[in-house]
Amino acid sequence: MFRHQKELQFEVNVDRPDPQLARQIQEVLGGQFGEMTVMMQYLFQGFNCRGEEKYKDMLMDIGTEEIGHVEMLCALISQLLDGASPDDQAEAAKDPATAAILGGMNPQHLIVSGLGGLPTNSNGVPWNGSYIVASGNLLADMRSNLHAETQGRLQVARLYHMTKDEGVRKVFRKMLARDRYHQYQWMAAIDELEEKNGVIVPASFPAKDEKEAEKHGLEFWDLSEGNESSQGKWATGSAPDGAGDFVYLSDPAPQGQKPVMDIPDKTLHHDLDAPAGGVEKVVKKVADQIKRK
Incomplete structure (x- = not known):
């Protein structure tokens, strides 16, 4: 059961609207390593967890927190889009300073979402379920989680230096702190699982x-x-x-054979002619295979 609470996990108050920054923040919302990805990844790992209850509980805890991070980013993007309108886009062409901001706006924020966050990256590419990893192998999944948090925190850190808006930076600092803890968390889980089963996945194939x-x-x-x-x-x-x-x-040599493939049936229309001795080679190859069997 999930329960929604109206208050955000952390306060979101921007200093001023900035539609261009709103577009950039879409990357850490709906990009490959954005909050939507880690939210879905941890939840599906938790839903499908068949191991110890503590791992399922941890995955559900952190996956549910990530739902809150998605909501925070949507609130942040909405505030950065406040006041934008189609008329502003036309007006932007008259003033270079305004054009520099609104000219970089994602038009879908006006046309599709009505000044709200979108399940897309910063170029408007829709979020994709293939971004997530939920294999059922705890060590493999925890390593993937560490990778996801590493890339996600890196992207938030880069965005932090792309704005001087202290309200936005405050939100980013909270996210950076939580992503730092999440890295600690996955490293601790990985260490525990490696100690139990070894460092190679899957341990069941030694x-x-x-x-x-x-x-x-x-x-x-x-x-x-x-x-x-x-x-x-x-x-x-x-x-x-x-x-x-x-x-x-330093100079490894091939240890396999040069592949020799049969000439396909002419009905496949490869437009290939059998080379000199080609038929004989094929017959010999088949004969050799029969002998080995």
Whole structure:
């Protein structure tokens, strides 16, 4: 059950309208790493959680808080749009200073939402459900949550320096503080889950089950120009789970075969002619496959 309370989590009062800033703030509302994404991500992880109750409870707590953050941003955007009208857009062309502000306004704030927030990013692209991750694996999901909060806080910090409006900055400072805590929270959950199940996801498929491929789980393949990548712990250190030491391969060679594909049936209209000896190669390939079986 969800219950709506009329008061916002934190106070929202801007110093002055700024339609251009309202458009920019849409990114942290309905963008890939905006509040709508983390809200839906945490809630769906919580709805579907089959693990310990404390994880479900935490996910529902923070997902519900994010609903409040979406509402806060909608209130912030609405205040920044106060007083805007179609006539203002026309008037903007006469005054360069006004044009600089209203000229950067998202026209959908006038046409679609009637001076309110939208479930879109700063370019008007609609929010997409494919942004969220809810895999059912707690460690995988918590790592995704840390990534989402990292990117979200980064974007709010950038917006903070794009305005001098102290009212807006006050809202951003509260969001930055909460996003900092959320990073702490996910790091604590990740640490707890790693201690319980190990650092590799999924823990239910251990390295030994990789059989002949297991050794490749410790190799760093240098596949770009230069060898600077050899200087990192990822190339010369030890695996975090104690599986062994990393091996740096400066010039790795292919270990597979060159693929040879059959000439398709002519009814597929690939316009391909069988090369010299092509039919014989195909027959031999099929014969070899039969022998191996």
